[in-house]
Amino acid sequence: MPAQAELRPKAVPGGIGILDLGPDALPRPQLWLDAQPLAVLARQGRWQALIGIPLDTPPGPLALRLGPSPTQSHELTLWVEPQTYPTQHLRLKHQDQVDLSPEHQARVAREHAEIKAIKQHWRDTPYVDTDFVRPADGRVSGRFGVRRFFNGQARAPHSGLDIAAPHGTPVYSAAGGKVLAVADYFFNGRSVFVDHGQGLISLYCHLASIEVHPGQWLEKGARIGSVGASGRATGPHLHWTVVLNGTNVNPELFIRP
Ligand SMILES: [Zn+2]
Structure with a gap:
């Protein structure tokens, strides 16, 4: 199995904040960001909340709710530090790769909604493994948060980490968990x-083959498929996204630098 690393929290947009919620002798507290429940883990005798900070969060105070439900709660604050991500301009030779047909636009919108719903899935479990292994061997070819422009048109910031590797390179689950969904998407x-539990979810894209099925339990480092270039990819690579409380966070915080 590849070497595992320890989570390195960083309270920046696209990062992970930590809040201490008292001794773990008391029942596990519940914390919310808007309507989204947050992971609360027992660490060194304390309850610690892990907060995935959305990339578009302005630096400064981020209001969280502590209580049995988002409406029956009191406010806690997480301080978010600023972080700038690089900008990248890409030239595509054919403008029709930039402008999608109405049919493709409709498919992409449908899949976008489906992906968003899957990312908000919550499975309550006392233990969540945040010590990840690198999901594929290869060179990092694209970092999280990069603001990309295709032929001058702004696109959504890069939602994960790209690892370039030859077609067929094994892809492993970064931690133990349960296969939440398997799909074939346009992009x-x-x-x-x-699903690693309490809203921590990892997503592996552009695969050549998929070797697992929904509902299957996986050990950390279990093989789930192989690197490919399916969907919209310029060459074989793994696009790896890590989601916490429904928001994309920087996967590099979970692996060895
Ligand atoms: Zn990518």
Whole structure:
């Protein structure tokens, strides 16, 4: 199995904040960001909340709710530090690769809604493994948060980490969990979602092959498929996204630098 690393929290947009919620002798507290429940884990005798900070969060105070439900709660604050992500301009030779047909636009909108719903999935479990292994061997070819422009048109910031590797390179689950969904998307190609519990979800895209099925339990480092270029990819690579409380966070915070 590849070497695992320890989570390195960083309270920036696209990062992970930590809040101490008292001794773990008391019942596990519940914390919310808007209507989204947050992971609360027992660490060194304390309850600690892990907060995935959305990339578009302005630096400064971020209001969280502590209580049995978002409406029956009191406010806690997480301080978000600023972070700038690089900008990248890409030239595509054919403008029709930039402008989608109405049919493709409709498919992409449908899949976008489906992906968003899967990312908000919550499975309550006392233990969540945040010590990840690198899901594929290869060179990092695209970092999280990069603001991309195709032929001058702004696109959504890069939602994950790209690892370039030859076609067929094994892809492993970064941590133990349950296969939440398997799909074939217009942009992401063949994709596997793994649910690690309490809103921590990882997503593996552009796969050549998928070797797991929904509902299957996986050990950390279990093989789930192989690197490919399915969907919209210029060459074989793994696009790897890590989601916490429904928001994309920087996968590099979970692996060895
Ligand atoms: Zn990518």
